Amino acid sequence: MSDAVQPTAAEVRAAAEAVKTALDRHLAAVERRSGEDDPAVYEAFNQLAAAAEVYDELLYDRYDEVTPFEIPGAEDAPPYTGPEEPNALSVLIRRDYAVVEPQRLLAQAQRVELADGDAGTDASETVHGALGVLFGEFEPDEIASRHKEFGLEEGDSTLWVTAADETAEPGEWLETPFDQVEADRVVCRFDVSAVFDDADDVDLDDEFDELEPLDADRH
Structure with a gap:
């Protein structure tokens, strides 16, 4: 990637701060959850996933580095195209x-x-x-x-x-309820x-054991 399109260090830092903010919001939503399927937790999860993805991309583009974690399932669903006010x-x-x-x-x-x-x-x-x-x-x-x-x-x-x-209509989909x-x-x-x-139970010590030693001048 050319220098002209690389993100700036400030943009990467801002993306990292956005991840921190999203983490705090996710934890707060979990602590206040009203039940197993609390939509606030789901929304906070998606916001955290989106922020982490942006940070990961900018980090790679600027420094050729990646994060050691991945939030599964965040990008599997297609964009919503249904009615804005469902009946x-x-x-x-x-x-x-x-x-x-x-x-x-x-x-x-x-x-x-x-x-x-x-x-x-x-x-x-x-x-x-x-x-x-x-x-x-x-x-x-x-x-x-x-x-x-x-x-x-x-x-x-x-x-x-x-x-x-x-x-x-009553009985319309009973024969094949999951086909449509x-x-x-x-x-x-x-x-x-x-x-x-x-994903949460990964043994970090095992992961670190597989890494090569860092150069002395690398941060």
Whole structure:
């Protein structure tokens, strides 16, 4: 890159200060969060991701250096092109689970059947039958909060809020409820994944051990 288009040292410094400000705002939003899917936290996360990306680019252009961290998922979503004032919304939720304790799952389903007076049926005698009993009895949010009681282990989860021009007709999309999602109409989304935890758990000592010693005159 030529000197004419390189960012100035002052621009890089300003970008670094913007990252610091975004970090403070993100922490403040997390400390004040009203629930798991607080939109203020989501907005602060996006602002932090954007500020970090700008700083990383300027740092590389000016000094040929990069930052040691990356915020995943910040640039995956396409720009929003839906209505500015949506008349209808669709909320799409996906939560993945692993069945890690089948016997606990079966026992919980049998308790539900017993409480409902359905003891002796075949529904709770298989894993897929027990899942039907439990998900038929409990709301998805309750399953999520009590998953360990049911012998389940959480995987990734995501919640998308998409904008629509008008509410769908009754029964219109029931046969294929997830086939017509338009990513550019996603108003906001909330993702939970172990990949985010893994990024935070990187052993910095191991990373530094792999680096070559710095030159004495390098800052």
